[in-house]
Amino acid sequence: MKETEGFKEAHERMRPGHITAQGFLGADGRPLADIVARDEGEFRRLGLTFEGVAAELRRLRDEGRRGLGEPITVGGAVVTVGDARGLLPCPWDDGTFHKDSVAVERGGTRIVYSDLSIHMLERHHFCQGEGSAFRLDPGALKRVVG
Amino acid sequence: MNPYLLGPLVVSGITAFLALLIALTDRVVNDYGTVVIDINKGKKRFEVKGGAPLLGTLASQKIFVPSACGGRGSCGAxxxxxxxxxxxxxxxxxxxxxxxxxxDGTRLACQIKLKKDIAIEVPEELFSVKRFEAAVSSIRDLTYDIKEVTYALEDPNEIEFIPGQYVQIVVPPYGDLDEEVQRAYSMSSKPGDRNKVELLIRLVPGGIATTWVHKHLKQGQKARLVGPFGEFRVHDTPATMLCVAGGSGMAPFWSMLRHMEAENAHPDKDVWYFFGARGLKDMFYLDELRALEKRMPRFHFVPALSEPAPEDNWTGETGLVTDVLDRFIKERIPKEKGFEGYLCGSPGMINACIAVMTKNGVAEKDIFFDKFA
Structure with missing residues (x-):
């Protein structure tokens, strides 16, 4: 995939210290377009769709909110929804999102995401870099929501 | 001169000249000289060097406006x-x-660059906020994801605060974090213990400060705190307190309750404290609160588990804490003195509790909270 100017700018804003202190890339040194292309391939291989996964992540978040900040069981998964102060802009500069963190654990696999993670996954097919605390690894997504 | 050296030397010379020109231009164009900050119509007045953000400049004059993101403009605090x-x-x-x-002219102090004299208004309480040098005197696991951290204050070595207030811990650069950031935590210590600050800190996935505390902070380590902040406190009325929390939301109530016992503060108030958790492994201070209940007859502790495990052998209340609260208001708690709500937790938890309380006749103006977000 070609690294467009928009991708280059977003990639820059994903580095530590721009939008969040730890950034969105983890230890991943690949170009952003390569990260996205690789995860798109994994989604296809696993039979996942970005829209379908995003909808399921939203549903788990909404159901998990009934736990009022404490862990709660939602259809066999343990979901904890926490909140932090403030808003985060998307690195692609197309919206701001409440700083929350949703942890979902099912069968020994755990994923952590925020409203911004769902947006980046759905709109930009970006699962975050390898090693990012909020990376939505396609394999883990398949096990948790697939 | 060697022609192979001439090219690089010329390029280096031009580059150095341009860099000097940029530095000189920056000095002239961006030199805002001295500017005056007037706070609360002359209550405080500082002459400072212009050009820097208001937030940091106020901190340099020992006026600490709360901030959770270190001036990135991403917390809005x-x-x-x-x-x-x-x-x-x-x-x-x-x-x-x-x-x-x-x-009404509200702005984010971190986003305002001081280019000329400025007049601002801040809560007067901020004048008594201090920066404390401290050392970690103990770290204790309360659950698998909540730690009780106690700081011994060194300079200044005493803090004055009202139970319910919070401090900001200063997290130094670590890992990918290349500058210090601050995060807010309610104090769980009681005001009578003036030489220490105790905090309850829950590990948040990807959280900068909570990861620092849970994975890196060690006993004896030097640390920095800023505070006290906040208006969450016990109101001096005879109304019965309905307190609700879960997880590290315990902190302000642990401070309030121990203060009420130690000082016999607010002696006319009855207190009902609802603490929600999923299972027994998420519960803490259970023995301490039950002991306090025996020593202080006006205090009633209602722990509730939403999904107790069989091995928990739980005989207490079960269900979501909001459902238990609803049931108790309707059936168990005397209504003669009226109610005040006190809440500490996530926005979702607070909104859900407000809905239950108002449905049961508690006026929204009598519900006080410390929202995590």
Whole structure:
């Protein structure tokens, strides 16, 4: 995939210290377009769709909110929804999102995401870099929501 | 001269000249000289060097406006009212300001660059906020994801605060974090213990401060705290307190309750404390609170588990804490003195509790909370 100017700018804003202190890339040194292309391939291989996964992540978040900040069981998964102060802009500069963190654990696999993670996954097919605390690894997504 | 050296030397010379030119231009164009910050109509007045953001400049004058993101403009906490002309609101500020705040001149202190004299208004309580040098005197696991951290204050070595207030811990650079950031935590220690600050800190996935505390902070390590902040406190009325928390939301109530016992504070108030958790492994201070209940007859502790495991052998209340609260207000708690709500937790938890309380006749103006977000 070609690294467009928009991708280059977003990639820059994903580095530590721009939008969040730890950034969105983890230890991943690949170009952003390569990260996205690789995860798109994994989604296809696993039979996942970005829209379908995003909808399921939203549903788990909404159901998990009934736990009022404490862990709660939602259809066999343990979901904890926490909140932090403030808003985060998307690195692609197309919206701001409440700083929350949703942890979902099912069968020994755990994923952590925020409203911004769902947006980046759905709109930009970006699962975050390898090693990012909020990376939505396609394999883990398949096990948790697939 | 060697022609192979001439080219690089010329290029280096031109580059050095341009760099010097840029530095000189920056000095002239961006030299804002001395500017005056007037706070609360002359209550405090500072002459400072212009050019830096208001938030950091105020901190350099020992006026600490709360901030959770270290001046990145991503938390919206450092609000202050600007009463002089300071330029248009920046796009980075807009998501955090309501229509009313925009109309009355509220701005984010981290986004205002000091280019000329400025007049601002901040809560007077901020004048008593201090920066404390401290050392970690103990770290104790309360659950698998909540630690009780105690700081011994060194300089200054005493803090005055009201139970319910919070401090900000200063997290030094570590890992990918290349500058210090601050995060807010309610104090769980009681005001009588003036030489220490105790905090309850829950590990949040990807959280900068909580990861620092849980994975890196060690006993004996030097640390820095800023505070006290906040208006969450016990109100001096005879109304019965309905307190609700879960997880590290325990902190302000643990401070309030121990203060009430130690000082016989607010002697006319009855207190009902609802603490929600999923299972017994998420519960803590259970023995301490039950012991306090025996020593202080006006205090009633109602722990509730939403999904107790069989091995928990739980005989207490079960269900979501909001359902238990609803049941107790309807069936168990005397209503003669009226009610006040006290809440500490996530926005979702607070909104759910407010809904239950107002449905049961508690006036919204009598519900006080410390929202995590």
């Amino acid at each position: 450092c609000k202050c009212r600007v009463t002089s002309e300071v330029g248009p609101v920046l796009p980075t500020e807009l998501p955090y300001l309501s229509k009313e705040e925009l109309a």
